[in-house]
Amino acid sequence: MALTFRGGAHPPEGKALSEDKPLERLPLSKEIIIPLSQHIGKPANPLVKKGDEVKTGQVLAEADGFISAPVHSSVTGKVTKIAKGPTPSGYPKEAILIKPSEEEEKEFFDPLDPDSVEPEQIIERVQKAGLVGQGGAAFPTSVKLSPPKGKEIDWLIINGAECEPYLTRDYRMMIEEPDAVVAGLKLLMKAVGVKKGGVGIETNKPKAIEAMTEAVKNVENVEVYPLKTKYPQGAEKMLIKAITGKEVPPGKLPLDVGAVVQNVGTARAVYRAVKEGEPPYEVALTVTGGGIKEPKNLYVRVGTPIKDVIEFCGGLTDDAERVIVGGPMMGVAQYDLGAPVLKATSGILALTKKEAAKSAETPCLRCGKCVDVCPVNLLPTRLALLSRRERFEDAEDVGVMTCMECGTCVYVCPANIPLVHWIRLGKQEVAALQRKRRAAS
Template identity: 50%
Template sequence: MNIRTLTFKGGTHPPHSKKATEKLAVQAAAAPKVVVIPMQQHLGAPCEPIVKAGDEVKLGQKIGEAKGFVSAPIHSSVSGKVMAVEPRLYPGGTAVICVVIESDMQDTLFEGVKSYGSLDNLTPDEIKNIVKESGIVGMGGAAFPTHVKLSPPPGKHLDAVILNGAECEPYLTSDHRLMLEQAEKVVFGLQALMKAAGVKKGYIGIENNKPDAIEALYKASQGIEGIEVVALHTKYPQGAEKQLIYACTKKEVPSGGLPADVGVIVNNVGTAAVIADAIREGMPLVERIVTITGAAVKEPKNLLVRIGTSFKEVVEQCGGLVENPGKIIAGGPMMGIAQFTLDVPVIKGTSGILILSEKEARLPEPSNCIRCGKCVDVCPISLMPINISAFSLQDKFEQAEACHAMDCIECGSCSFVCPAKRPLVDSIKVAKREIMARRKKAQSSQAKG
């Protein structure tokens, strides 16, 4: 195997904590009796429900229509009867309109679910359309609609697709297992993405703490022109889009710009796999692999879960909890969102359900900044988190902006590494929100004037 090992500047080394599930094959979760499917699972405009209480729906049938370009339709993950269309809590932390479906446990397939045949017979536009109609979004967590990435703004020329198999978040192993068990599907998805984007070069970047996945994808991509598997140093946040692009191509995405500005689009390996399913089986995005782990979970697992299954049901299939949870997190421990209940559904972006013990979840008391500069050393954007944080805490948002607060990718490396346990990224997020609000205000007052 002739594989390059690459990385980016800065970053930190949280403990991997992947032992519990990295050797466990993905199992299909028990089919849920009821699914709660939010109409907002992606970045962008929410979907409009196109079914109402009492309607019969089938597996794979569209139930939410995308409104706006940056949006992705939503499909039913079971066959059965719509019980309600109403606001429910979802892992984003708020209540959004959800379609609640009682499954008939038949999994009757929707008539429209049909194979699109081989990649050779599809044009780039047809592939883009399949991706769009199948409701495919980034499976890494941010859930950005994939067809939008495939349609860069006019004038931007693409020359490479990068698949993100870094999985730099501790604890999570869903991408790792996917790459091991479905390497061929990932490569097929990458070929589809390359064809849709009209590029000849494809990278698959994988952290070198997963040598078996690197080998699997290297083998699966043998003999396919233009695809290179690259090993990445195991360092957080290696899977952050701009850092991954830099590692693979040594190009810096300009501040405030898009990967397309350097001719690249990045997709998660999970996204490539669901694109393969969409093309070969016609199956829209209705299920995903979720790592359920953490010290409070009895039997950590990697499960293939239908979208809309409640966290509670998924956790019960892992033997339940061994102790009262310290914290329930949708996603990984570095960027995941803490939940205040288990009564939320798994959505397209749910890569993991992490349940920490009370001991692990305990927050340390912050003390005086000692100016050690470790936050400066680890910041992958080469910002000075300490300065932005200090300005934010004093409500000096203009100064925070001058320190490039808006370039922060919120990876949390600074908070993680701080010996004084200062919640640096929290105050930077506050500054970003405040700066955004002020910009909007300035814009609207300009429009009025």
């Protein structure tokens, strides 16, 4: 029987639009915009200036501290400007603008032998290559691979669930390059020093389960785990519970139960960073939704404007209503299609008026549906109400910080209350309160 977790929901999958489209490469854009902050943590410090010639893979900005990541050039060309530019988050950020040249020259790291490389060398390479998690939060991968002393880690889990509706890039990667993903998993296991590896894949992806099972068949202590198709099966805590049976307690991290979770794309990127010396200068993403004329799965250079990616897919349909970066459950609506694709961008979704239609908000019906589906046992309606009334300390007491913003409660709410909007606001305010308390103590 397929493994799963308590709660969750079954939004329409929408994957048929793009699941049979092999990954292809987008031609170079006329201008590339590389933000200095594409990760959680401090922005990187620029090492180049206007007028400099840069090569593909060259480091453009260095990490500023432990929780930060360097950024690299995704093209060969000339730096035209360093200035604030649009980002998919909606907040303008400092970015390096590059005009690509016709000839491409690459400046990668020296290749390392995946069979003989030492754990410290893997972590160093991952850090220098600026790899960040591709599951959305863009946490620097090297930090996740460096657990504090005394933390015993037994599991390295690859998230192949791809539970966000519409997205199919991980699926394509697993069926097109299963050996690279498994080679990356082996390197990640070596880096952290764990014996057990697992790949969790939802049962709506039988071809991926088959390809990955074949790819791990001669790898010791690694298994593929078919998971029930249910949102948010790919959330770290849900994945760990389904595969290891361990529950990550509220306020704790996967490390606290001995697990590290990485995305399919991260595993492939680790393999390429080690074997080819390649920093993540391109990212795999799905361009889809009823509002895209020709849905596709693409490798896109980091820094490519979203509008160029959409244009390569035939453009928007006449009834396209909303463009989202990411999936429909956790993605962010876009107001400026000049914003660039980042290292952690997983998809570009254009919804039609019909797909995006939402009825007006009504008062809470006290139906309890949001409580039934919350995978981490929260009371979403109460959290939203406390945040709305600015009772942030009370919201903290009832666990607002445990919310993973998966959006399942919003999806089932018959009153169309923007629960996550209020919860997110509550989290920001509680985080500020906690910072103040720390500073005062």
